[in-house]
Amino acid sequence: LPAWGRTIKIGVIGPMNFVQGKSHWNGAVMAAEEINAKGGVQVGNEKMKIELVKADSNEFLNVTDATNAMERLMTQDKVDFVVGGFRTEAVLPMQDIAMDYKKIFIGCGAATKSLCDRVAENYNRYKYWFRGTPFNDNYLVRTSFSHLGAGAAVIKNELKVPVKCAIVAEKAAWTEGMVKVAEATIPKMGFELVGVWRPSAVATDVTAELSAIQKSGANLIFTLFSSSVGITFARQAGELKIPALQAGINVEAQKEGFWEATKGMGNYVYTSSTYIRGVEYSELTKPFVEGYFKRFGEVPTYTADTHTAIAEALVPSIEAVGSLDADKIVAYLENREYLVPSGKVKYEKDAQGRPTHDLTWGPGYLTGLAGQWQDGKFVGVWPYKWVAAPGAPEVTYKGMVPLKIPPWMKK
Amino acid sequence: MVAAGLYLKRFYTVVRKEVLVLPSRIIVALFFIVLLGMPLISRNPYLIRVIVLTSIFAILAASWDLLSGFTGQMNFGHALFFGVGAYTSALLNIHLHLPPWGSVPLGAAAAVLTGLIVGIPCLRLKHTYLALTTMAFPIILMGIVFALPDVTGGELGISGLQRISNSLIGNYYIYIVIMLVLCTIMWKITDSHTGIIFHAIREDELAVKASGINTTRYKLLAFCLSGFFAGISGGLYAHYMRIAGPSTLEVSMSFSVVIWAVFGGMATIYGPVAAVFILFPLLEFVRFWPEYRTMIFAVVVLLILLYMPEGLIPWVRDKIEKGCPRCKIRNVATRKTCRVCTAGLD
Amino acid sequence: MAEPFLEVEALSKSFGGLQAVKNIRFRMEQKEILGLIGPNGAGKTTLLRLLTGILKPDSGSVRFHGKQLVGMKTWDIVNLGVACTFQNMRPFRRLPIIANVMVSCLSPRSMRRGEWVKVVEARAMDALEFAGISDMALEKASSLSQGDLKRLEVARAVATDPELLLLDEPFGGLSPAETDLMAKSIRRLHKGGRFGRLHSEGPAMIIVEHKLQQLMKIVDRIVVLNFGTLLAEGTPDEVVNNPQVIEAYLGQGGGQ
Amino acid sequence: MNIIITGLITGSMLALLAISFSLIFGVARIVNIAHTAFYMVAAYCIFSLTGKFGLNPVAGMMIAVVVVTVLGLLAYKFLIDPIREHEAAVLIATIALAMIFQEAVMLIFTGDYRTVSALIEGYFIVTGVKVFYQQVLTFGVVLVILGILWVLLMKTKLGLAIRSTAEDREVANLMGMNDSRLAMITMGISVALAGFTGAVLAPLTVLSPYMWMEPLIMMMAVVVLGGLGSIKGSFVAAYILGFTEALVVFMIPKGAFLKGSVALSIMILVLLLRPEGLFGISFEEER
Amino acid sequence: MLLEIAHLTVRYEKAVLINDLNLYVDTGELVSLVGPNGAGKSTTLRAISGLVAWEREIKRRSAGSEIVLEGTVTFNGERIDQIPAHEIVQRGLVLCPERRRPFREMTVLENLLAGAYLQKDRQKCRETLDKVYDLFPLLRHRSHQIAGTLSGGEQQMLAIGRAFMSDPKLLCIDEPSTGLAPLIRQEVFEKISEISRLGITILLVEQEVSVIFKMASRNYVLSSGKILAQGTGQQLLADEVLRKTYLGL
Numbered sequence A: 001l002p003a004w005g006r007t008i009k010i011g012v013i014g015p016m017n018f019v020q021g022k023s024h025w026n027g028a029v030m031a032a033e034e035i036n037a038k039g040g041v042q043v044g045n046e047k048m049k050i051e052l053v054k055a056d057s058n059e060f061l062n063v064t065d066a067t068n069a070m071e072r073l074m075t076q077d078k079v080d081f082v083v084g085g086f087r088t089e090a091v092l093p094m095q096d097i098a099m100d101y102k103k104i105f106i107g108c109g110a111a112t113k114s115l116c117d118r119v120a121e122n123y124n125r126y127k128y129w130f131r132g133t134p135f136n137d138n139y140l141v142r143t144s145f146s147h148l149g150a151g152a153a154v155i156k157n158e159l160k161v162p163v164k165c166a167i168v169a170e171k172a173a174w175t176e177g178m179v180k181v182a183e184a185t186i187p188k189m190g191f192e193l194v195g196v197w198r199p200s201a202v203a204t205d206v207t208a209e210l211s212a213i214q215k216s217g218a219n220l221i222f223t224l225f226s227s228s229v230g231i232t233f234a235r236q237a238g239e240l241k242i243p244a245l246q247a248g249i250n251v252e253a254q255k256e257g258f259w260e261a262t263k264g265m266g267n268y269v270y271t272s273s274t275y276i277r278g279v280e281y282s283e284l285t286k287p288f289v290e291g292y293f294k295r296f297g298e299v300p301t302y303t304a305d306t307h308t309a310i311a312e313a314l315v316p317s318i319e320a321v322g323s324l325d326a327d328k329i330v331a332y333l334e335n336r337e338y339l340v341p342s343g344k345v346k347y348e349k350d351a352q353g354r355p356t357h358d359l360t361w362g363p364g365y366l367t368g369l370a371g372q373w374q375d376g377k378f379v380g381v382w383p384y385k386w387v388a389a390p391g392a393p394e395v396t397y398k399g400m401v402p403l404k405i406p407p408w409m410k411k
Numbered sequence B: 001m002v003a004a005g006l007y008l009k010r011f012y013t014v015v016r017k018e019v020l021v022l023p024s025r026i027i028v029a030l031f032f033i034v035l036l037g038m039p040l041i042s043r044n045p046y047l048i049r050v051i052v053l054t055s056i057f058a059i060l061a062a063s064w065d066l067l068s069g070f071t072g073q074m075n076f077g078h079a080l081f082f083g084v085g086a087y088t089s090a091l092l093n094i095h096l097h098l099p100p101w102g103s104v105p106l107g108a109a110a111a112v113l114t115g116l117i118v119g120i121p122c123l124r125l126k127h128t129y130l131a132l133t134t135m136a137f138p139i140i141l142m143g144i145v146f147a148l149p150d151v152t153g154g155e156l157g158i159s160g161l162q163r164i165s166n167s168l169i170g171n172y173y174i175y176i177v178i179m180l181v182l183c184t185i186m187w188k189i190t191d192s193h194t195g196i197i198f199h200a201i202r203e204d205e206l207a208v209k210a211s212g213i214n215t216t217r218y219k220l221l222a223f224c225l226s227g228f229f230a231g232i233s234g235g236l237y238a239h240y241m242r243i244a245g246p247s248t249l250e251v252s253m254s255f256s257v258v259i260w261a262v263f264g265g266m267a268t269i270y271g272p273v274a275a276v277f278i279l280f281p282l283l284e285f286v287r288f289w290p291e292y293r294t295m296i297f298a299v300v301v302l303l304i305l306l307y308m309p310e311g312l313i314p315w316v317r318d319k320i321e322k323g324c325p326r327c328k329i330r331n332v333a334t335r336k337t338c339r340v341c342t343a344g345l346d
Numbered sequence C: 001m002a003e004p005f006l007e008v009e010a011l012s013k014s015f016g017g018l019q020a021v022k023n024i025r026f027r028m029e030q031k032e033i034l035g036l037i038g039p040n041g042a043g044k045t046t047l048l049r050l051l052t053g054i055l056k057p058d059s060g061s062v063r064f065h066g067k068q069l070v071g072m073k074t075w076d077i078v079n080l081g082v083a084c085t086f087q088n089m090r091p092f093r094r095l096p097i098i099a100n101v102m103v104s105c106l107s108p109r110s111m112r113r114g115e116w117v118k119v120v121e122a123r124a125m126d127a128l129e130f131a132g133i134s135d136m137a138l139e140k141a142s143s144l145s146q147g148d149l150k151r152l153e154v155a156r157a158v159a160t161d162p163e164l165l166l167l168d169e170p171f172g173g174l175s176p177a178e179t180d181l182m183a184k185s186i187r188r189l190h191k192g193g194r195f196g197r198l199h200s201e202g203p204a205m206i207i208v209e210h211k212l213q214q215l216m217k218i219v220d221r222i223v224v225l226n227f228g229t230l231l232a233e234g235t236p237d238e239v240v241n242n243p244q245v246i247e248a249y250l251g252q253g254g255g256q
Numbered sequence D: 001m002n003i004i005i006t007g008l009i010t011g012s013m014l015a016l017l018a019i020s021f022s023l024i025f026g027v028a029r030i031v032n033i034a035h036t037a038f039y040m041v042a043a044y045c046i047f048s049l050t051g052k053f054g055l056n057p058v059a060g061m062m063i064a065v066v067v068v069t070v071l072g073l074l075a076y077k078f079l080i081d082p083i084r085e086h087e088a089a090v091l092i093a094t095i096a097l098a099m100i101f102q103e104a105v106m107l108i109f110t111g112d113y114r115t116v117s118a119l120i121e122g123y124f125i126v127t128g129v130k131v132f133y134q135q136v137l138t139f140g141v142v143l144v145i146l147g148i149l150w151v152l153l154m155k156t157k158l159g160l161a162i163r164s165t166a167e168d169r170e171v172a173n174l175m176g177m178n179d180s181r182l183a184m185i186t187m188g189i190s191v192a193l194a195g196f197t198g199a200v201l202a203p204l205t206v207l208s209p210y211m212w213m214e215p216l217i218m219m220m221a222v223v224v225l226g227g228l229g230s231i232k233g234s235f236v237a238a239y240i241l242g243f244t245e246a247l248v249v250f251m252i253p254k255g256a257f258l259k260g261s262v263a264l265s266i267m268i269l270v271l272l273l274r275p276e277g278l279f280g281i282s283f284e285e286e287r
Numbered sequence E: 001m002l003l004e005i006a007h008l009t010v011r012y013e014k015a016v017l018i019n020d021l022n023l024y025v026d027t028g029e030l031v032s033l034v035g036p037n038g039a040g041k042s043t044t045l046r047a048i049s050g051l052v053a054w055e056r057e058i059k060r061r062s063a064g065s066e067i068v069l070e071g072t073v074t075f076n077g078e079r080i081d082q083i084p085a086h087e088i089v090q091r092g093l094v095l096c097p098e099r100r101r102p103f104r105e106m107t108v109l110e111n112l113l114a115g116a117y118l119q120k121d122r123q124k125c126r127e128t129l130d131k132v133y134d135l136f137p138l139l140r141h142r143s144h145q146i147a148g149t150l151s152g153g154e155q156q157m158l159a160i161g162r163a164f165m166s167d168p169k170l171l172c173i174d175e176p177s178t179g180l181a182p183l184i185r186q187e188v189f190e191k192i193s194e195i196s197r198l199g200i201t202i203l204l205v206e207q208e209v210s211v212i213f214k215m216a217s218r219n220y221v222l223s224s225g226k227i228l229a230q231g232t233g234q235q236l237l238a239d240e241v242l243r244k245t246y247l248g249l
């Protein structure tokens, strides 16, 4: 064994009692194990081992707790880097604390764009913040519309009827802007918008909404769910055999347990996702997804991209600059373009050319995926022969299958 | 020089006659000294942060006690005042660029107003009705917050607030001193005429009315005072966290306040303060065992209450001091005779 | 012409179908002690509660020094100088007895500006002295016996420094010896003067009582209620010998 | 029509929870914050019994109710009864209890959302609205239970005793009522009902360790709106709030998340007019 | 002897409420207990009926003030100072407490029925109810009124009626005449002696010494928790000092 120099301490902060936090931790553990097994991080002429510090932010329940956890990471545990974070209301003050101590904080959960706007507006203070995952809410909308378009195309092809679209979005901040955009965009896409429903994020009964949707004649439902209502909605829609295809975002449907949770009623639910077994964005995807699956018995969700943040973003940069100096790493990292399991990372600049440390979206970079539950299996269905812009090359990742519509829609 | 000496002597006499005679007073004095001298011992930012947040919540818990412990108007929605204070100071700071010393008092003023608005419908409610009804207010406000994301930032809250002071120690002293001063004021209020009337209202409101006291005014006063102090703590919190979000309005926040206050001992002011200083750091302390944190917290609260149902502090106080059966003055538990009326203590 | 001290006009109150007080009218003078008697459920307590604003009358008026009391809040009425006791004692159970009385001393009427706690306490003590329970001043009110609670009620009312004192069964539950003492104190209070720091102008009183023997000794005039209406009115002797009163209330040989 | 069905279901559930909650409040003046936590425990019990051990759902339901009742009685005996004289302490104890249940469930089942399969699958259509059999079943069962409760409380001596102890424990003792045993029995009934509610409702909702929070507040709102201690009141109020929620969802679909706020506002409005709740008893002089 | 109290002592923390009290009541007797306010009359009745022990139990659990209860109470040949209050009622010793204490939020009828809680026989229950209504016709008219809204005297009637409902062997009544109008008071005393003549033993605490001494077979005078004197009314009235200082006659 080589003689270890000092260790690199990386704080992993997240709601550890919840899936999101668990994935944060799992991803990080996997990265640390891989790197340490390879002999650690080469910093200058020293080999350094990675040491993870777990911090439970408890941010869903208590924002104060989250900031305390961050402060503790900074001052008690004296970590060198931090990855994680989920609920925006908590990530904002956590970000502030990390910036106070000039520590690099790679966010792995909160989608809000304003986190990166801060970098553009006050670069010197906020430059230590990087977005790790997911891409920001604007892009989230764009992909979702692509998914919606793909779904609509299938409906049009198979049923030969005009597409009538309903929007069902849980009541939460992240859906706020998306609903507005969707209301404007859907008619432009050539579909009829039949209504918008906003159930509570933890509603346990949406039959009222479902009946109304069915009455409106919708055959495509644009869903925006991140919480338990995703299960309720999919399950009750399946039970009632509502003749419409659910497309959009349903975080619960990205998980393995979805089939069981809906008792199979979630068949044909179609949602954006980050990783699906059998689908490959790049040569890094398969080792990561399969490795993760082997190690933890489940497919990684996007908060497990703490793995990416450590293994692809931090470590190579540290090795390249040969030091743990945050400023140097920032300067290097923000100009880097690198491959990750979910595509390729390039940090964006805003309209005035100021760096935002936000992720670039698009073919060739990060695009995300969409999958569909087809008879008990979650399979990748998008991008499938996707043309991002007129004239652009068709994109189909390895392992994709065609999208299906529920058979009961066909009468 | 001589005058200074005299003052010093007076001070010493006061300390000897009034403070050193009772262990509880000594403890309070030590508490002041330790808090004020803290930075001399350690300047660990994490520790400082925990103490500052503890102080903020101590104000909150004491303000709850002022309303609920004393007048018996169980408020299960105390987060309302906290949230209003936080949001108002945040809005003023962000949009009108008011510095904290302007925005926090105005936030408190807004909380006072809220106290009035909530207090008026609550005037006719009693006991459990009141408790359960007040629980509804923060939830309603939360609905409003979510309904107006353009103003309130919705789920994200309002972030990027100015700090009260940019220096660690400066911040510490500002918060600590504010806390000590406010809590002393609250304690003084409850020790005055007003305090007696609050107590009486808790016991039997009709009888208070028939004693010629305007109970409406006093109940609203309780709501406003409590709102004022809670609003200040909300504003301080917002400026410390640099964000005011819907988490300040959550049910769990209201519950925490009640837990703190009851755990420490209701209708004492110092009880809730002490309880926050025990329970909040406890929650930090058990971080080394993250999965069981809440569990440990709950179990500790439960066990302590099982043995000290009146609250921790009154229990401790009863152990170290006892009341004189004749003149009801408190004495050190080890004394055989009362220090004032010299009646036998056993 | 001077305003009458207390003038009750056509006062009525009903609960659901039950008319508890029907169209009552009477007057009283500043220097009077008025006895109010009547069978159980006649509406005596209700009448007192109407006077102090604890209950709102359906119709009628109450003028005190020419001032309309109907519609005023209880505390305002008390601060005008009308104090009452509760028939079913309502002490502040968990407060010391002295604090029970201090609350009354803190009412705007009784409280002088800038008075210190000590002074208020002294005045409360004097009120307790008056009622004869000062030795227990520091005990909790919950430990009082029934008779002592009655006295506490009286002490509380007296401490508001009233001009018109409404006593609802002040002798209820007192032993004969103590009833006599209480009766004497009440007379003394009515005469006016000083009770320690407590200054008494010699309030007028309305006393509701079933212990007629002692009542007769202190009242100047008696009003008899029955089923919410005025049955008789007059000097104690007149009333006691009124056949209607005997039939409805006293019974043969009752009250002696 | 939709409004009616949704309203009925929500209302019935709230009624059951609220009545069982006010039961124990009525007897022992215990504000049992953990009430809905028991409901959660029952739901999880069913989940593990039917899901993990493959038990028949009906048997699962029965066992769940028993388990919860035993749990409730133990908690009462050892944690609440000793401090019963201190209302505030009891209150906190029940909050702590709820937290402990939540954490225990979290440790055992993790925070993932879970579901339980329905007793009867499928739906039927009334006037163009799809209604699950499970909903109808739930509704029917709830009505039956409510009926039994009504008889129990209004027509039997037990009910009389329960209400007497609620008002004056000391005097109730003088009538020969054993107040501590009554409290125990009531606690048993109350918790069993909470467990039962959880059991019946489990197939209709999504289970999570935090599922106790949502119904808690609505439950309390119902109790207050109806008038503390009044069963009739809780019953009516439950349906009022249930229908309000349903109406909000239908009238302002975009504001569905506001349903709780609106329902609570209605409660406050009603209380402004009738501080003692719809069917509560009040004394005029105490207004 | 139906009831015998020997060396009863009750202390609340340091305050001695009852001090070594001895007292007995024979079957069929009407015994009265008189004395100044705060003498401990009510406390004695509460101790007999198990309420002091009950309160002690509660205080002990809540770590509140300490209550000491010593001495023996024998009822019908059985020691009852160790059994809980609700079981004492079962044995036929019933207390009508002072200050009336109706169940305020229940109707008059429900109050009365609560009194008959231990009565298994419905028919008998109805009969007793009729008796109570005959005794206090006012209650019959008010049977659906909420008890808390009754007038003071009406509440007193209700309390007595409720105690009757439990079909007692020994009825302890604490100051039944407070707040009753003379006419009713007379009637109540008559009814009490009537009940006593029916064979129900009665232990009465009263202030109306003049009336009571005529009714009771024996009387106890209590002061500061001690028995000062006992005997028939005439015997006691003969004692000048007693008459002046304690009985106020």
Ligand SMILES: Nc1ncnc2c1ncn2[C@@H]1O[C@H](COP(=O)(O)OP(=O)(O)OP(=O)(O)O)[C@@H](O)[C@H]1O
Pocket: C015, C016, C018, C020, C038, C039, C040, C041, C042, C043, C044, C045, C046, C047, C087, D283, D284, E145, E149, E150, E151, E152, E153, E154, E179, E181
């Ligand atoms: N809030 C109420 N609701 C219904 N009835 C009431 C209410 N208050 C009083 N009553 C009824 O009104 C009548 C008058 O009651 P009130 O208390 O004035 O009697 P009282 O003359 O004081 O009798 P007592 O001498 O027994 O105290 C009684 O019959 C009583 O039952």
Ligand SMILES: Nc1ncnc2c1ncn2[C@@H]1O[C@H](COP(=O)(O)OP(=O)(O)OP(=O)(O)O)[C@@H](O)[C@H]1O
Pocket: C142, C143, C144, C145, C146, C147, C148, C173, C175, E012, E015, E017, E035, E036, E037, E038, E039, E040, E041, E042, E043, E044, E098
């Ligand atoms: N909980 C208590 N703690 C302390 N002292 C008490 C308590 N309860 C009663 N006492 C005292 O005990 C004494 C006896 O009270 P008790 O009620 O038995 O008197 P009583 O003879 O019934 O008087 P009354 O005629 O006024 O009803 C009183 O002096 C009272 O102050």
Ligand SMILES: [Mg+2]
Pocket: C044, C045, C046, C087, E151, E152, E153
């Ligand atoms: Mg009366």
Ligand SMILES: [Mg+2]
Pocket: C145, C146, C147, E041, E042, E043, E098, E174
């Ligand atoms: Mg007595």
